[in-house]
Amino acid sequence: MSAPAETVPGGAVVSAVPSFRARRRRRPVLLSGFAGAAAALTLLPLVFLCIQAAQAGWSPLLRLLFRSLTAQLLINTVELACCVTAACAVIGTAAAFAVERTDLPLRRVWSALIVLPLAIPDFIVGYTWSSLWPALHGLGGAVLVMTLSLNPLIYLPVAASLRASDPGLEEAARSLGLGPIAVFRKVTLHQIRPALLGGCLVVCLALLAEYGAFEILRFQTFTTTIYTEFTRAFSSSAASALALVLVLLGLAVLAARHAATERRGLAARAGGAARRPPVRHRLGLRAVPVSVGCALLAGLSLGVPISTLAYWLTQPRATTLPALATVPAAAETTLLYALLAALGATALALPVALYVDRHPRRLSRLLESVALSVQGLPGLVIAMALVFFSVRFAFAVYQTPLLMVGGYAILFCPLALVCARASLTHAPARLEEVARSLGARPSVALVRVTLPLMAPGLAAGFCLVFLSVVTELTATLLLLPTGVETLATQFWAYQNDQSYAAAAPYAAAIVAIALVPSYLLGVWFDKRRGA
Amino acid sequence: MRRTRFLAAAVPGLAIALATAGCSALGGTSPAAAQTGITTLVMYSGQHEQTTDALVNAFEKQYPAIKITVRSDDEGVLAQQIEQEGSKSPADLFYAENSPALEVLQEKGLLAPAPPAALTAIPAEYDSPKGDWVGITARVTCMVVGNSVPAGQTPTTALSLGDPQWKGKLAFAGSETDLQPMITAIAAKYGVARAAEWLRGLKANAADHLLPDNETVTKDVDSGQVQIGVVDHYYWYRQAADDGGTAKAASRIAYFADGDPGFVMSVSGIAALASSAHKEAAGTFIEFLASPTAQKIIAGSDSFEYPLLPGIAANSELPALSTLHPGTVSISELGDGSTAISLLQQAQLL
Numbered sequence: 001m002s003a004p005a006e007t008v009p010g011g012a013v014v015s016a017v018p019s020f021r022a023r024r025r026r027r028p029v030l031l032s033g034f035a036g037a038a039a040a041l042t043l044l045p046l047v048f049l050c051i052q053a054a055q056a057g058w059s060p061l062l063r064l065l066f067r068s069l070t071a072q073l074l075i076n077t078v079e080l081a082c083c084v085t086a087a088c089a090v091i092g093t094a095a096a097f098a099v100e101r102t103d104l105p106l107r108r109v110w111s112a113l114i115v116l117p118l119a120i121p122d123f124i125v126g127y128t129w130s131s132l133w134p135a136l137h138g139l140g141g142a143v144l145v146m147t148l149s150l151n152p153l154i155y156l157p158v159a160a161s162l163r164a165s166d167p168g169l170e171e172a173a174r175s176l177g178l179g180p181i182a183v184f185r186k187v188t189l190h191q192i193r194p195a196l197l198g199g200c201l202v203v204c205l206a207l208l209a210e211y212g213a214f215e216i217l218r219f220q221t222f223t224t225t226i227y228t229e230f231t232r233a234f235s236s237s238a239a240s241a242l243a244l245v246l247v248l249l250g251l252a253v254l255a256a257r258h259a260a261t262e263r264r265g266l267a268a269r270a271g272g273a274a275r276r277p278p279v280r281h282r283l284g285l286r287a288v289p290v291s292v293g294c295a296l297l298a299g300l301s302l303g304v305p306i307s308t309l310a311y312w313l314t315q316p317r318a319t320t321l322p323a324l325a326t327v328p329a330a331a332e333t334t335l336l337y338a339l340l341a342a343l344g345a346t347a348l349a350l351p352v353a354l355y356v357d358r359h360p361r362r363l364s365r366l367l368e369s370v371a372l373s374v375q376g377l378p379g380l381v382i383a384m385a386l387v388f389f390s391v392r393f394a395f396a397v398y399q400t401p402l403l404m405v406g407g408y409a410i411l412f413c414p415l416a417l418v419c420a421r422a423s424l425t426h427a428p429a430r431l432e433e434v435a436r437s438l439g440a441r442p443s444v445a446l447v448r449v450t451l452p453l454m455a456p457g458l459a460a461g462f463c464l465v466f467l468s469v470v471t472e473l474t475a476t477l478l479l480l481p482t483g484v485e486t487l488a489t490q491f492w493a494y495q496n497d498q499s500y501a502a503a504a505p506y507a508a509a510i511v512a513i514a515l516v517p518s519y520l521l522g523v524w525f526d527k528r529r530g531a
Numbered sequence: 532m533r534r535t536r537f538l539a540a541a542v543p544g545l546a547i548a549l550a551t552a553g554c555s556a557l558g559g560t561s562p563a564a565a566q567t568g569i570t571t572l573v574m575y576s577g578q579h580e581q582t583t584d585a586l587v588n589a590f591e592k593q594y595p596a597i598k599i600t601v602r603s604d605d606e607g608v609l610a611q612q613i614e615q616e617g618s619k620s621p622a623d624l625f626y627a628e629n630s631p632a633l634e635v636l637q638e639k640g641l642l643a644p645a646p647p648a649a650l651t652a653i654p655a656e657y658d659s660p661k662g663d664w665v666g667i668t669a670r671v672t673c674m675v676v677g678n679s680v681p682a683g684q685t686p687t688t689a690l691s692l693g694d695p696q697w698k699g700k701l702a703f704a705g706s707e708t709d710l711q712p713m714i715t716a717i718a719a720k721y722g723v724a725r726a727a728e729w730l731r732g733l734k735a736n737a738a739d740h741l742l743p744d745n746e747t748v749t750k751d752v753d754s755g756q757v758q759i760g761v762v763d764h765y766y767w768y769r770q771a772a773d774d775g776g777t778a779k780a781a782s783r784i785a786y787f788a789d790g791d792p793g794f795v796m797s798v799s800g801i802a803a804l805a806s807s808a809h810k811e812a813a814g815t816f817i818e819f820l821a822s823p824t825a826q827k828i829i830a831g832s833d834s835f836e837y838p839l840l841p842g843i844a845a846n847s848e849l850p851a852l853s854t855l856h857p858g859t860v861s862i863s864e865l866g867d868g869s870t871a872i873s874l875l876q877q878a879q880l881l
Contacts, residue, residue: 069879135756215743228706231607232872232881333556380608387615395619401557478608481558482573482621483600493580493603499773 048385056237092154123212161195167278250376312504344409423457577606631868689793693732702740705880
C-alpha cells in the first residue's frame with residue numbers, strides 16, 4: 001500500500017511553499033460542509049461539559065475547583081506528563097537511532113518487539129506490575145508502567161523520520177569535523193524534531209485520558225478523580241468542572257507543540273530530495289550493551305505482561321460465574337465493532353484533515369486543536385455526552401450498535417486525524433491542481449490523486465483506531481447495547497470478581513487481535529518514506 | 532494505483548458485509564423480543580454479577596413468560612445513566628449495591644412505587660421509607676485486622692480510628708460508596724464538625740494506605756502491608772473464599788462494639804423505574820427477590836451478604852444477623868449520602 005507514496009519525491013518540499021494554497025480562495029462547499037459536520041460531532045463532549053457545568057451554577061463549581069485537591073491533581077498530572085513524555089522521548093529516540101542508524105544485529109526483530117506492546121491494554125499492564133510488585137504505586141509506578149506502554153508512540157514516528165531524512169547532511173557535518181554527539185545534537189535531532197514533537201503530543205494526550213492503569217497503581221490524576229466524582233458523588237457537574245480543566249490542559253499541550261514546531265519547523269524539512277541508505281555507525285563491541293538495552297526494554301514492556309497472562313491461563317478456573325459470552329463470540333463482536341469504528345473515525349478525520357490542510361485559516365486550525373484536545377478526555381465523559389445528546393435528540397439510536405460505533409469514532413477520531421494530517425505531506429495541493437488543470441473534476445481529482453497518496457497514512461490511522469477500540473473499556477460499558485458482551489467487558493466482569501484465571505482467556509484474545517494492527521503499523525512506519 | 536483503488540473499495544465493502552452478517556453479534560436485534568407472549572425486562576445492575584445471574588435464571592425458570600436482560604456496570608454510572616435517560620429510560624429495574632443510589636433517583640421522582648407484597652415481606656426498617664424500593668440484602672461495616680495485631684488491642688469504636696495511635700496502621704478506600712453510610716452515621720450522632728475532624732484524623736492515619744477499592748484494602752491487610760482496614764464484612768469473606776477458606780487467612784474480622792454509631796448496617800435494594808412500560812412484570816421480579824426461593828439463593832451464594840427475609844438463615848460462615856447489634860442510624864438518615872459526600876470533599880478525599 002505504500003507504493004504510491006514513493007512516486008512523490010520531495011513532497012515535503014512542495015508543501016513548504018505556501019503560495020499555491022494562498023491562491024485558492026474559492027470555498028469548497030461540500031468539503032467545508034463535511035468538515036464542519038465532523039468537527040461538530042467531535043465537539044459534542046465539550047458542549048456537554050459546558051451544559052453540565054452551567055447547570056450546577058458558578059459558586060459551587062468554583063468551590064469545587066479552587067481547593068487543595070485540585071492543586072494536588074494538577075501537580076500529579078503535570079509531573080506525570082513531564083516525566084513520562086521525557087522518558088518516552090529518550091527511550092523511543094534512542095531505540096529508533098539504534099535501529100535506523102547503527103549496524104545493530106537483528107534490527108528487524110528489535111523493531112517489531114519495540115512496537116508490539118501497543119497491543120497490550122493498559123489495565124493488563126497495570127495489573128501485571130502491581131501483582132508482581134505490590135509496593136509499586138504512586139508517581140514512580142505510574143511513570144514506569146506508562147513509559148513502558150507508551151514509548152512505541154515515539155519510536156514509530158522518530159524511526160520513520162530517521163529513515164526518511166537525508167543522511168548526506170549528517171555526513172557533511174561529520175566531514176566538517178563535528179563529533180558524533182555534536183552531529184546528533186545539531187543535525188539529526190533537528191531533522192527528527194517534527195516527528196518527535198508529534199509523538200510527544202500523542203503521549204501527553206494519552207496520559208491525560210488514562211484511567212485503568214492509574215486506578216490499579218493508586219495514582220490520582222484528573223481522570224481518575226473525574227471517574228470517582230461521576231460514580232461516587234452522583235454528580236456530573238463536579239466531574240464536568242474537572243473535565244473542563246483537563247480540556248484546558250490538553251489545549252496547553254497542543255499550544256506548546258505548536259510553538260515548538262513554528263519556531264524552527266521548516267528548516268527541519270530541508271532534506272528529502274536525494275535519499276539513499278545511511279552509512280551506519282559501527283558499534284563493534286558496543287553492540288553488546290545496546291542489544292542488552294533493547295532486550296531489557298522488550299522484556300519489561302512485552303515479556304512481563306505476556307508471561308503473567310500465560311501464568312493466569314494455566315491456573316485452574318476457581319470462579320462459578322457463568323460466561324455471558326464465549327471467547328469466540330465476544331471476539332467476533334469486538335472485531336466487528338473495531339472494524340466499523342476504525343472506518344467511522346477515518347471517515348470523520350478525512351474531511352477535517354483535508355479542510356485544515358487546504359484552507360489553513362485561524363478558525364480551521366482552532367477547530368483542529370479543539371478536536372485533538374478531546375483525545376485528552378476520559379472515555380467516560382465522552383460516552384456520557386453521547387448518552388445525553390442521543391437521549392434528547394436521537395433516541396432511536398440510543399443503545400444501538402450505531403451509537404456505539406459513533407462513540408468510538410468520536411473518541412478516537414483525533415488519532416486518525418493526526419495520521420491523515422501527516423499523510424497529506426505526500427499529497428500536496430499542487431498535484432491536485434495539476435489534475436484539475438488537465439480537466440479532472442474536483443471529486444475525481446480527490447479520488448484519483450489525493451486519496452491514493454494519502455492511503456498509507458489513512459491505513460495507519462485505521463490500525464491505530466482499531467487497536468484502541470479493542471482495548472477500550474469505560475465508554476464501551478456505557479454505550480454498548482444491553483446484553484452484548486465484548487472481550488473487554490467480559491474481562492472486566494471476571495476481574496471485578498477477582499477471577500483472574502477466568503479473565504485470562506479474554507485478555508489473551510484482546511492481545512491476539514490487537515497484535516495484527518500493531519504489526520501492520522510497524523510495517524507501515526518501516527516502509528514509510530518522508531515523514 | 533490499481534491495487535490501492537481496489538483496496539479502497541474492498542475495505543468498506545468488506546466491513547459492510549461483515550456488519551450485515553454479524554448484526555446479531557453487534558446487538559442489532561434481540562431474538563427474545565421477537566417471541567410473542569414474552570415480556571422482556573431490562574435490568575440495570577450494580578450488584579454482584581454472579582448472584583444476580585443466579586437469581587435471574589431461577590426467576591426465568593419460575594416465570595417462563597418473562598425474560599430479563601441484565602446491564603452490569605458500576606452503580607454510580609448506572610444511576611447517572613438513568614438520570615440522563617429520564618422518562619425515556621430503556622431500563623425497567625434498577626438493582627443497586629447501596630441505598631443512596633436508589634434514594635437519589637427516588638428524590639428525582641424516577642422510581643415507581645414498590646409492590647406492597649414485597650414491602651410487607653421485608654421488615655420496614657430495610658425498605659425505602661417512601662416505599663419506592665425494597666431492601667434485598669444487607670451488609671455491615673467492620674474492620675479487617677491483620678493477625679499480627681493481638682486480639683485485645685483492636686479498636687472498639689469507629690470514632691477511635693481517628694486517634695493518632697493508629698497513625699500509619701490504617702487503610703481505607705475513600706472513593707468506595709460503602710464508606711459513606713459510616714460517615715453519615717458518625718455525622719448524625721456527633722455532628723458534622725466532629726465528623727469532619729474525625730475524617731481528617733482517619734485520612735492522616737491512613738496517609739500511606741488511601742486505596743482505590745475495598746478489595747485492595749482487604750488484600751493489603753491480609754498480606755501484612757497494613758494492620759487495620761475499614762470495609763464491609765463481605766469483602767473479607769469473598770477474598771477468603773477465593774484464597775482457599777477463612778481458616779487460611781492471615782487476617783480476621785473485628786466488629787465494632789454493640790451499638791457503636793460507626794457499626795452500620797446498610798442495605799442493597801431494587802426498584803422499578805417510573806418510566807417502565809412493564810411495571811407489573813417488574814413488580815413480579817421484585818416480589819420474587821423478596822421470596823424465600825430467591826433469599827435462599829442469596830444465602831447460599833458466594834456474595835456473603837445477609838438475606839433480609841425473616842426466617843432465612845445467612846451463609847453458615849457468617850455470624851447470624853441476630854447476633855450483630857449495629858448502631859441505630861436509619862435508612863432515611865442515610866438518605867442520598869450527600870452529607871457524607873460533602874464531608875469527603877472537604878477532606879479532599881473525593
